[in-house]
Amino acid sequence: MSDLPLQCKNLKEQVESILQLLQQEPTLHSQDITPVETSLTKAISPKFEIVFAGAFSAGKSMLINALLERELLYSAEGHATGTECKIEYAEVEKERVVLTFLSEAEIREQAVYLCKQLGFKTVPNINQTDVINLLLEGSEAIIQQEGGESKSERAKQAKALMLLLEGYIANRDRIYTVNNATYSMEQFNFFNLKEAAGYARRGSNSSVLKRIEYYCNHPLLQDGNVIIDTPGIDAPVEKDAQLTYAKIQHPDTSAVVCVLKPASAGDMTKEETELLELMRQNGGVRDRVFYVFNRIDETWYNTQLRQRLDDLISGQFANSNKVYKTSGLLGFYGSQIKQTSQGDRFGLDSVFAESIKGLDGKEEIPQFVYAFNNYCVNSGKLSTTNLRVSVNGYETPNQNYVRILGDWGNELIEKLIQDSGTDEFRTAITRYLTEEKRPQLFKNLADDLEDVCIKLKRHYQSVQRHLDSQPQEIEAMKSQELQRLNQQLQQIGREFSEHITEEVNQIINSSCDAFESDFKQLQSRMIRRLDELLDSFSVAYAYRRATISHPRNATAPLIAILVEAFYYLANQLEDILIESSQQVVANYFQRLIEKIRKSEYYRQLYRLLDNDGGIEQEIRTLEKSVTQALVSAASVECDRFVRESPRFYDEGTFSIYQFRQTLLQTSQGYDAESIVEAEPAIRQLLKLDFEPKVSQTIRKSFRQTINQTLKTQLLPMAEQQADEILQQYPQARAYLEKTLQQEAEEKIANNRRLLSVVEENIATYNSAASSINSCLQAMKLYDHFLPVIGDSFDADGKFANNGFVNSDVVQEVQY
Numbered sequence: 001m002s003d004l005p006l007q008c009k010n011l012k013e014q015v016e017s018i019l020q021l022l023q024q025e026p027t028l029h030s031q032d033i034t035p036v037e038t039s040l041t042k043a044i045s046p047k048f049e050i051v052f053a054g055a056f057s058a059g060k061s062m063l064i065n066a067l068l069e070r071e072l073l074y075s076a077e078g079h080a081t082g083t084e085c086k087i088e089y090a091e092v093e094k095e096r097v098v099l100t101f102l103s104e105a106e107i108r109e110q111a112v113y114l115c116k117q118l119g120f121k122t123v124p125n126i127n128q129t130d131v132i133n134l135l136l137e138g139s140e141a142i143i144q145q146e147g148g149e150s151k152s153e154r155a156k157q158a159k160a161l162m163l164l165l166e167g168y169i170a171n172r173d174r175i176y177t178v179n180n181a182t183y184s185m186e187q188f189n190f191f192n193l194k195e196a197a198g199y200a201r202r203g204s205n206s207s208v209l210k211r212i213e214y215y216c217n218h219p220l221l222q223d224g225n226v227i228i229d230t231p232g233i234d235a236p237v238e239k240d241a242q243l244t245y246a247k248i249q250h251p252d253t254s255a256v257v258c259v260l261k262p263a264s265a266g267d268m269t270k271e272e273t274e275l276l277e278l279m280r281q282n283g284g285v286r287d288r289v290f291y292v293f294n295r296i297d298e299t300w301y302n303t304q305l306r307q308r309l310d311d312l313i314s315g316q317f318a319n320s321n322k323v324y325k326t327s328g329l330l331g332f333y334g335s336q337i338k339q340t341s342q343g344d345r346f347g348l349d350s351v352f353a354e355s356i357k358g359l360d361g362k363e364e365i366p367q368f369v370y371a372f373n374n375y376c377v378n379s380g381k382l383s384t385t386n387l388r389v390s391v392n393g394y395e396t397p398n399q400n401y402v403r404i405l406g407d408w409g410n411e412l413i414e415k416l417i418q419d420s421g422t423d424e425f426r427t428a429i430t431r432y433l434t435e436e437k438r439p440q441l442f443k444n445l446a447d448d449l450e451d452v453c454i455k456l457k458r459h460y461q462s463v464q465r466h467l468d469s470q471p472q473e474i475e476a477m478k479s480q481e482l483q484r485l486n487q488q489l490q491q492i493g494r495e496f497s498e499h500i501t502e503e504v505n506q507i508i509n510s511s512c513d514a515f516e517s518d519f520k521q522l523q524s525r526m527i528r529r530l531d532e533l534l535d536s537f538s539v540a541y542a543y544r545r546a547t548i549s550h551p552r553n554a555t556a557p558l559i560a561i562l563v564e565a566f567y568y569l570a571n572q573l574e575d576i577l578i579e580s581s582q583q584v585v586a587n588y589f590q591r592l593i594e595k596i597r598k599s600e601y602y603r604q605l606y607r608l609l610d611n612d613g614g615i616e617q618e619i620r621t622l623e624k625s626v627t628q629a630l631v632s633a634a635s636v637e638c639d640r641f642v643r644e645s646p647r648f649y650d651e652g653t654f655s656i657y658q659f660r661q662t663l664l665q666t667s668q669g670y671d672a673e674s675i676v677e678a679e680p681a682i683r684q685l686l687k688l689d690f691e692p693k694v695s696q697t698i699r700k701s702f703r704q705t706i707n708q709t710l711k712t713q714l715l716p717m718a719e720q721q722a723d724e725i726l727q728q729y730p731q732a733r734a735y736l737e738k739t740l741q742q743e744a745e746e747k748i749a750n751n752r753r754l755l756s757v758v759e760e761n762i763a764t765y766n767s768a769a770s771s772i773n774s775c776l777q778a779m780k781l782y783d784h785f786l787p788v789i790g791d792s793f794d795a796d797g798k799f800a801n802n803g804f805v806n807s808d809v810v811q812e813v814q815y
Contacts, residue, residue: 004044005778007771008442014768015040015449021765022452025459036452039445046224046441048433051247054259055269056232057150059294059328063259064229066331066422068218072197073229083206084243085229087214089221097185097196098213104177107168107208111135113238114161118142118154132165153234160207167208180210220426225433228253234271241271245278249285254437255429256289263325264295266308276316288437290429291317296325296421297371300379322432324425330375331422333368337405338413346405348398356398369401372416376404381419387412439779446776446784453769453786460762460789467755470748485736486729488608493722495601496615500718503592508707518587519706522580523698529576530694533569534687539679542568543672558666558682561675565686566642573694574638577702581630584706589623605725608732613725618717626713633705637697645689658685762789 004011019036023029052060061073064087073085090096102110108126120138125131139158146155174181185196193216199205200212221227230247231240248256258275262268268276279285293313299306317323333351340347348356352366376382376389387408391400405412417423506512542564546556593616596602605613662681668674769786776784 005775007778008775010771011775012040012044014771015445017764017768018449018452018456018772021456021761024761025456028455028459031452031455033452035448036445039441039448043441043445046438047252048223048225048254048437049228049250049252050225050255050257050429050433051228051230051253052257052259053230053233053244053248053275054294055234055261055271056156058232058259058261060229060232060257060259062328062332063257063292063294063326063422064227064328066326066328066335066420067220067426068216068227069332069335070193070197070216070218071201071332071336072193072214072216073201083209083212084231084247085212085214085227087216087221087227087229089225090215090217092217094215095193095217096215097190097193097200098182098215099185099188099196099200099209100180100182100211100213101171101175102208102210103180104168104175106180106210107164107175110164110239111161114157114164117157118161126165126168132169135165136162163203163207167204167206170204171208175208220430223433223438225430233275234269245275248275248279249282251284253285254288255432256285257292257429258289259292259294261294262312263293263305263309264298266305268312289320290322290324290425290432291320292324292326292425294326294328297327297330297375297379300381301374322428324421324428326421326425328420328422329368329371330416331420333372334413334417334420335422338410338417342402342406345398345402348402363396363398365397369397373397373400373404375416375419376412379419382412382415385415387415439781442776442779443781443784446772446781446786449772449786450784453765456765457787457789460758460765463758464755467751467758470751485608485732486726488604489726489729489732492601492605492608493725495599496596496725497718497722499596499599499601500714503595504711504714507588507710514591515584515588518584519703522577522584525576525580526573526694526698529573530569530690533572534683534690537565537568537679537683537686539682540672540676543675555670555672556675558663558675558678561682562685565682566644566689569686569690570638570641573641574635577634577638577697578631581634581706582627585623585627585630588710589619589626593619608736609728610735613721613728615721618721622713622717626709629709629713630706633702633709637702637705641690641693645692658688765789 015036019033022031022033052064054060064073065071068087072087104126111126115135118138120135139162142158143149143155146152146158149155149159168175174183185193188196188199190196190199193214197214200209206212228247230244233241233244235241235244247253256279258279260268260272262272279289293309299309313323333347336351337347340350344350348366348369352368355366356364358364373391377391382389389404389408389412391404395403503512507515510516539561542561543556545564546560547553550556596615596619602612602615605611605615658681662678662685665678665681666675766788769788773785773788776782776786
């Protein structure tokens with residue numbers, strides 16, 4: 001994949017420049033720029049995920065090895081890997097592998113599932129050796145019954161269970177109970193990619209790996225191409241297959257390589273048919289699918305198989321231009337033997353060194369050697385070339401292989417690789433990502449950026465029009481300001497009235513935190529004071545006051561004591577309620593004045609009058625009026641405490657019971673001692689009467705009194721003061737005329753400065769937009785250019801150059 005065009009080298013800086021301009025504008029900086037930032041990241045640092053999907057043993061892994069010309073992935077016949085493999089680009093010196101294992105819980109879950117499918121009754125405790133051995137024996141028996149590990153679905157599941165258990169035993173010390181353990185290849189003492197890949201390719205190891213991440217050097221992976229090898233769509237464990245389906249449909253997937261088996265099997269499997277239906281019904285997936293018929297070399301030697309494949313392609317894939325035929329086996333090993341020579345017998349002593357070792361000392365024949373010799377003699381691919389190759393019956397396949405390559409060398413190898421179709425497919429997918437997917441990323445960026453650019457353009461043009469419409473001469477500016485004076489005073493009065501109304505509504509709706517805190521303090525003081533009065537109430541003192549009031553009598557009744565107590569408690573509570581009310585009012589009006597002083601209308605009023613128009617004085621006068629009103633209300637409220645509660649003497653209440661018990665105690669004698677001894681009972685009696693009355697006052701009635709007092713006093717004052725402000729037009733005009741000369745000069749100078757700032761921002765914007773448009777032009781995205789400020793307008797009010805409609809209503813923004 002080629003590098004970015006020269007015109008796009010500074011794309012990041014240009015986009016960020018436009019976003020910075022947006023953030024500088026108070027009315028625009030709240031716009032969500034996350035989509036633009038995401039699109040920019042994808043455009044300059046793309047990740048093109050190429051997902052390989054297909055049925056078990058379709059040859060996905062071998063095809064990937066062929067495309068990368070390296071043996072990375074497990075590709076043994078008869079083993080279905082459930083591991084997701086991701087392959088990304090790395091420089092040669094930074095090649096590495098990262099291995100992530102399944103947790104013990106996940107392995108146990110898979111084992112339970114496979115046991116259930118196989119009909120095993122044994123509960124798989126994978127930490128008990130005897131249980132594992134029993135399961136391994138049962139799996140081996142099933143494979144033997146089915147005639148081989150790939151002969152049936154049941155056999156495949158048995159093989160999967162064996163590999164899972166063997167992998168768990170071999171890697172138990174690396175597997176966590178619940179979490180997924182991740183290791184670098186250095187932690188395994190692997191020194192290169194080949195050693196790490198060799199470990200991961202072993203079936204038992206790959207069965208307990210959740211994910212393998214390869215970072216290797218190959219041109220196909222440059223510029224963000226990432227290859228994803230997924231589990232088979234017919235994997236023995238259903239969850240593995242679902243992982244593949246989810247990856248195919250994921251929006252971040254750039255291309256899907258559907259590797260199909262009909263080239264070797266003759267027909268599509270049920271799972272392949274279902275996969276094709278899913279992709280064809282999903283428009284987002286359908287257009288990015290490559291159909292690859294792997295093992296195409298098997299059709300070269302079977303006319304019936306070749307005809308069935310041709311019929312299948314012409315019938316079901318006639319509408320697709322992304323159909324390819326490959327032989328991963330020939331393509332991969334062809335790339336490997338290119339690096340060999342006569343000295344190592346063209347790979348027999350290096351690439352195939354392990355596979356030719358026989359048990360009896362005789363040299364085995366690698367699968368590729370059979371395929372190579374068959375290709376040379378029976379495929380018909382060499383008939384149109386000058387390559388005259390023969391296979392001698394008196395030579396072994398390995399001897400024929402070495403002789404043929406010794407005669408024809410790289411010319412034959414290049415022809416073999418060409419006929420394998422892997423180079424053609426690699427070129428096709430590279431071209432697709434280069435010419436279709438990468439421009440799509442820039443298109444998405446332009447589309448996301450377009451809204452930002454339109455808003456900036458309209459904003460700058462609106463500000464320009466506003467500043468251009470302002471008077472440029474001092475006298476004209478002064479005249480304009482004087483004409484606006486009456487309107488400004490009216491607006492200030494309106495804002496003051498609205499402010500007071502809002503403050504009152506907050507009190508009424510209990511949404512002013514500071515006021516609520518003050519009122520809760522009043523409530524606390526009343527409750528605390530009542531408790532103090534009850535705890536300190538002296539019956540002896542009340543008895544003395546009662547007898548002093550009646551000098552002819554030497555004793556006093558319980559009622560007289562209660563009377564003295566009612567007056568005493570009511571008066572004391574009145575004092576604290578008045579004091580607390582005064583504090584609440586003082587705090588409220590102080591806060592109100594501070595808020596008024598900080599308001600914009602107050603500042604404007606001072607600018608126009610050189611004073612506050614009497615607002616503070618009026619507020620202070622009103623504060624006294626409100627205070628007096630609440631003092632009177634507090635006196636009335638507490639004066640009512642002198643009377644007993646309406647139900648105090650009701651039959652069946654605890655208060656009448658307490659009263660009778662107290663009366664019974666005090667009537668035992670006629671001296672003061674009998675009264676004084678009943679002091680606790682009398683205090684309890686008073687508590688029963690006063691607590692409900694005080695609670696009613698501080699929780700309901702007095703709060704309503706405060707709310708109503710503030711509302712009836714503040715709202716009329718606000719309306720009257722708004723009118724008073726408007727009536728001060730003569731004073732405002734006289735004062736403004738004194739200061740207007742300097743203000744007009746400053747405003748004109750400021751307008752010029754603002755206009756200069758806008759012009760600088762427009763120049764910065766135009767430079768960035770033009771640079772981005774050059775990049776889009778290099779990508780041939782002519783219909784996605786960003787608007788440039790300064791475009792001419794046509795009769796319909798549209799931008800003639802770019803076709804962006806100008807809004808008739810643009811919010812005026814002051815700098």
